[in-house]
Amino acid sequence: MKVTVDEDKCCGAGTCVLVAPDVFDQRDEDGIVMLLDEAPAADQHDAVREAASVCPAAAILVAEA
Amino acid sequence: MTSTTTTTDATTEPPSYPMPRAARCPFDPSPDLMAEQAASPLTRVTLWDGSTPWLVTRYAEQKALLGDPRVSSDVDRPGFPLSAPRDPGSRGGVGFILMDDPEHARLRRMVTAPFATKKVAALRPAIQRIVDDLIDEMLAGPKPVDLVQAFALPVPSLVICELLGVPYTDHEFFQQNSNVLVSLTPTPKERGEAVRRLTDYLHDLIGTKLHRPADDLLTGLAERVRAGEITQLEAAQIGVLLLVAGHETTANMIALGTLALLEHPEQLARLRDTGDETLAASAVEELLRYLNITHGGRRRVATEDIEVGDVTIRAGEGIVLPNEIANRDETMFPDAATLDLSRDARRHVAFGFGVHQCLGQGLARVELKVVYSTLYRRIPSLRLATDLDSLSFKTEGVVYGVHELPVTW
Ligand code: HEM
Numbered sequence: 001m002k003v004t005v006d007e008d009k010c011c012g013a014g015t016c017v018l019v020a021p022d023v024f025d026q027r028d029e030d031g032i033v034m035l036l037d038e039a040p041a042a043d044q045h046d047a048v049r050e051a052a053s054v055c056p057a058a059a060i061l062v063a064e065a
Numbered sequence: 066m067t068s069t070t071t072t073t074d075a076t077t078e079p080p081s082y083p084m085p086r087a088a089r090c091p092f093d094p095s096p097d098l099m100a101e102q103a104a105s106p107l108t109r110v111t112l113w114d115g116s117t118p119w120l121v122t123r124y125a126e127q128k129a130l131l132g133d134p135r136v137s138s139d140v141d142r143p144g145f146p147l148s149a150p151r152d153p154g155s156r157g158g159v160g161f162i163l164m165d166d167p168e169h170a171r172l173r174r175m176v177t178a179p180f181a182t183k184k185v186a187a188l189r190p191a192i193q194r195i196v197d198d199l200i201d202e203m204l205a206g207p208k209p210v211d212l213v214q215a216f217a218l219p220v221p222s223l224v225i226c227e228l229l230g231v232p233y234t235d236h237e238f239f240q241q242n243s244n245v246l247v248s249l250t251p252t253p254k255e256r257g258e259a260v261r262r263l264t265d266y267l268h269d270l271i272g273t274k275l276h277r278p279a280d281d282l283l284t285g286l287a288e289r290v291r292a293g294e295i296t297q298l299e300a301a302q303i304g305v306l307l308l309v310a311g312h313e314t315t316a317n318m319i320a321l322g323t324l325a326l327l328e329h330p331e332q333l334a335r336l337r338d339t340g341d342e343t344l345a346a347s348a349v350e351e352l353l354r355y356l357n358i359t360h361g362g363r364r365r366v367a368t369e370d371i372e373v374g375d376v377t378i379r380a381g382e383g384i385v386l387p388n389e390i391a392n393r394d395e396t397m398f399p400d401a402a403t404l405d406l407s408r409d410a411r412r413h414v415a416f417g418f419g420v421h422q423c424l425g426q427g428l429a430r431v432e433l434k435v436v437y438s439t440l441y442r443r444i445p446s447l448r449l450a451t452d453l454d455s456l457s458f459k460t461e462g463v464v465y466g467v468h469e470l471p472v473t474w
């Protein structure tokens with residue numbers, strides 16, 4: 001799995017951090033998404049897919065390997 | 066069904082919206098709205114001013130449209146489906162909620178950091194203290210007591226005051242004016258005056274922070290004013306939005322959520338007797354889904370033609386998206402009319418969807434989690450001091466809830 005985020009689209013609602021805190025965080029200065037792990041381990045995949053689906057701004061892209 | 070057939074068919078005027086709730090259950094959305102959902106994903110409704118915007122009834126279509134950059138939140142655009150009369154040009158008075166990107170994103174990003182998920186998680190001990198103090202006061206005072214005034218409203222007020230740096234001693238002033246803004250009955254003039262009073266108040270406060278900085282959000286805004294990034298008026302308008310948006314919403318989730326739990330005693334018992342943090346967290350999501358207290362629908366207007374299934378929403382047509390029925394969509398939430406605290410409800414749209422999705426959702430989640438996992442444990446015999454039928458509900462505003470909740474123990 002390969003994850004990418006689009007900082008320009010992100011509205012900083014933070015649901016991705018709630019759902020998958022090991023993969024996503026928010027920048028200190030402006031609350032915009034920060035990708036902690038662009039190739040998360042298998043045990044994170046469900047959480048990452050859920051994060052992408054709840055992201056209100058469609059800022060998370062998941063490419064399944 | 067296409068847009069042309071509905072608009073040219075003058076014999077059947079679309080049903081009027083909002084639609085009445087059933088007296089039978091205070092927690093269920095309007096049965097007429099649910100019937101529209103069963104009938105079709107998009108239909109027309111008639112608003113108070115005679116306009117006939119689209120009503121979007123189902124989860125998938127609501128999410129797709131709210132996430133679509135071709136829909137606008139700008140109330141000043143022709144065709145915008147207004148929920149009440151409003152003065153043209155009053156859009157910017159309440160911060161960025163009625164603006165579109167890129168203007169919206171520029172302003173929203175100035176205040177996003179303090180609401181980030183991990184930042185608000187760090188506020189938990191302070192919120193716990195606020196909640197415990199209010200419960201101490203209730204236990205020491207007379208009973209029965211109105212839970213709305215004694216607890217549900219002070220919790221979000223105290224929290225947002227601390228975060229923004231607003232003196233809580235002024236709470237009567239801003240609660241009263243906030244109330245005018247979320248109610249549909251005031252005239253445009255009354256609404257305008259409430260906005261102006263709040264704006265003046267925050268303008269002064271930000272002025273004070275310029276000279277006497279503190280560790281709070283308004284000081285952060287004051288620094289941006291000093292740096293020339295925004296005007297003091299824009300900063301004050303953002304302050305108004307932040308002060309108002311989290312009040313009635315969180316308070317109604319506390320009061321109506323408590324009522325819903327009291328009416329589902331077996332679920333309340335589970336929540337009270339478990340020390341399980343994950344149940345408290347899923348209870349928050351499920352109550353948000355089940356109650357979805359922001360009624361009256363998200364309101365948008367199409368800026369371009371948008372195809373949804375076999376319907377074309379034309380540029381300039383209004384769109385009304387009632388989140389409360391999307392959260393009862395059986396294809397997304399099986400057995401949707403049942404409150405089930407252990408359900409995974411995280412995909413609900415109680416905070417809206419798209420770039421305007423609630424900025425304060427992380428904060429609201431922490432507040433609700435602390436409340437739901439503290440109040441019933443500390444007052445295990447909490448019960449209604451009247452019967453359900455004699456309660457009066459807030460059917461007249463954009464935030465649904467209960468006016469008073471007399472409780473005893
Ligand atoms: C349980 C409580 C809450 C609920 C149900 C709720 C619900 C919502 C909803 C549905 C929207 C979307 C409006 C739209 O799309 O037109 C929204 C926006 C917003 N909410 Fe909340 N809210 C809650 C608590 C809070 C809190 C505590 C704050 C803190 C200040 C807050 C601040 C905001 C702001 C600033 C916006 C505008 C965001 C934007 O336009 O970009 N809300 N809220």
Ligand code: SF4
Pocket residue numbers: 005009010011012013014015016017024026032033054055056057058059060
């Ligand atoms: S959920 Fe989406 S919009 Fe929200 S912080 Fe994460 S990436 Fe940004």
